[in-house]
Amino acid sequence: MLTEFHIGIDDTDSRLAGCTTYTAALLFQELISRGFKPLDFPWLVRLNPNIPWKTRGNGALSLHFSLEDGRLEEVEKIAVATVEHTTDLNQRETDPAVVFLKGLIPNSLREFSARALHDILSVREASQIAMDAGAEAHLLKGSRGLVGALASVGADFDHDHTFEIIAYRTPENIGTTRRVNHDSVRQMDAIFRRLTFNNIDPETGRVLICPHGPDPVLLGVRGEDPASVTNAFNQLEINEPIESIIIFKTNQGTNAHLSCHRRIEALRPYQSTVITGRVSGAPRIVRGGHVIFKTGDETGAVDCAAYRATGSVRETALQLAPGDSVTVSGGIRLQPLGELTLNVEKLELTRVVDMVRLENPSCSNCGIKCESMGKGQGFRCRKCKARLPRASRVEKIEHRKIALGVYIPPPRAHRHLTKPSSRDGIRRPISFEIDRANIDRTLESLASISTAS
Numbered sequence: 001m002l003t004e005f006h007i008g009i010d011d012t013d014s015r016l017a018g019c020t021t022y023t024a025a026l027l028f029q030e031l032i033s034r035g036f037k038p039l040d041f042p043w044l045v046r047l048n049p050n051i052p053w054k055t056r057g058n059g060a061l062s063l064h065f066s067l068e069d070g071r072l073e074e075v076e077k078i079a080v081a082t083v084e085h086t087t088d089l090n091q092r093e094t095d096p097a098v099v100f101l102k103g104l105i106p107n108s109l110r111e112f113s114a115r116a117l118h119d120i121l122s123v124r125e126a127s128q129i130a131m132d133a134g135a136e137a138h139l140l141k142g143s144r145g146l147v148g149a150l151a152s153v154g155a156d157f158d159h160d161h162t163f164e165i166i167a168y169r170t171p172e173n174i175g176t177t178r179r180v181n182h183d184s185v186r187q188m189d190a191i192f193r194r195l196t197f198n199n200i201d202p203e204t205g206r207v208l209i210c211p212h213g214p215d216p217v218l219l220g221v222r223g224e225d226p227a228s229v230t231n232a233f234n235q236l237e238i239n240e241p242i243e244s245i246i247i248f249k250t251n252q253g254t255n256a257h258l259s260c261h262r263r264i265e266a267l268r269p270y271q272s273t274v275i276t277g278r279v280s281g282a283p284r285i286v287r288g289g290h291v292i293f294k295t296g297d298e299t300g301a302v303d304c305a306a307y308r309a310t311g312s313v314r315e316t317a318l319q320l321a322p323g324d325s326v327t328v329s330g331g332i333r334l335q336p337l338g339e340l341t342l343n344v345e346k347l348e349l350t351r352v353v354d355m356v357r358l359e360n361p362s363c364s365n366c367g368i369k370c371e372s373m374g375k376g377q378g379f380r381c382r383k384c385k386a387r388l389p390r391a392s393r394v395e396k397i398e399h400r401k402i403a404l405g406v407y408i409p410p411p412r413a414h415r416h417l418t419k420p421s422s423r424d425g426i427r428r429p430i431s432f433e434i435d436r437a438n439i440d441r442t443l444e445s446l447a448s449i450s451t452a453s
């Protein structure tokens with residue numbers, strides 16, 4: 001009898017080597033080569049980007065297959081062996097975990113996964129959820145990887161999702177400069193800009209599809225559907241051998257982590273959150289050029305930090321005035337003295353207050369502006385010497401140059417989950433969802449790309 005079988009993997013990499021996407025790609029390809037049928041593309045699930053112990057982008061991976069009951073053990077063995085083979089267990093911060101779940105994904109697991117996007121979850125809770133769901137966990141060292149491995153299985157891609165095609169390097173090239181022709185990336189971006197995103201930073205022209213570390217990823221192109229990322233990939237001039245290519249379905253570029261609205265009194269370190277309130281103090285610039293503004297609601301106030309790298313977010317933050325209404329999204333940081341700061345990833349300005357400036361009055365005889373006679377004193381006309389009291393100052397409404405709307409950082413400062421403005425208004429091509437023929441076609445075309453390179 002055929003059954004759904006889900007495999008979650010996390011934490012196989014360190015800053016020095018590896019990448020959990022690579023482990024998942026190898027396992028997916030191995031299972032396909034043995035004739036197992038996938039229910040979907042492999043999932044690359046980005047979790048709360050504000051947890052302090054992530055290696056890079058807090059990515060966890062899951063694979064979803066339809067299997068005969070009698071072959072579950074075989075798949076489990078291959079999965080554990082692949083994780084062992086691709087993990088350097090000597091790295092202190094690497095705690096690989098593999099989770100197996102047979103049958104439908106229960107709601108408790110979906111809820112756990114939703115919270116893993118914006119909260120800090122404990123291994124103890126993960127173990128309990130896994131036990132209740134009948135999921136089996138294999139921990140190769142410590143237990144921390146269980147949170148991500150489990151959460152990746154319960155991810156919700158129904159509302160929005162994207163795809164990423166990733167090409168991996170051959171071992172002898174890992175650690176060297178990536179040989180991808182940057183002009184070809186610009187040309188690809190010009191052709192596929194609407195269907196792919198974050199290829200190039202528009203202000204600096206910087207190529208964003210290649211990472212910089214010693215990991216096996218050569219490049220990744222993100223986009224709306226498998227065909228578009230494959231076509232975009234085919235436009236690139238790559239001057240080094242490729243070990244393998246895969247397409248992931250992912251929550252990257254969807255703002256999935258910025259869905260939890262909280263009152264300020266409920267903020268805790270490392271959450272990803274959204275608050276709504278009023279600016280309660282004039283913005284100030286601190287060392288490094290970052291802008292800090294306080295936002296308050298009926299339960300408290302919190303400092304919001306718009307970092308220099310956030311471009312228009314910082315520029316807008318600098319022009320805020322007390323009383324302006326804002327919705328601020330981002331990560332909660334704990335400062336050395338115990339206070340919390342919200343690092344702004346998205347700023348929505350919903351209402352601006354009038355700013356009133358007090359001006360010196362004009363003389364009623366001569367019509368010219370009076371001068372002040374000193375601090376706390378009245379005013380005097382320079383020409384006819386007529387005097388006016390202090391209270392005669394005139395209120396002038398200042399024109400605010402700031403526009404209502406949503407501000408996000410430039411692509412070079414995006415997190416994996418940040419929804420780029422180019423995706424605003426995009427509707428998912430529903431016909432692509434879990435279409436087996438499409439997966440098979442894409443796998444075939446990937447195989448032909450790999451062979452050609």
Ligand code: ATP
Binds near residue numbers: 010014047048057149
């Ligand atoms: P890469 O993106 O390069 O694969 P990474 O940034 O995903 O690396 P990991 O090495 O996977 O980093 O480490 C993240 C760790 O944090 C994992 O052990 C994972 O289980 C755990 N984790 C993920 N999300 C949460 C969460 N919301 N609460 C608590 N722990 C979490």
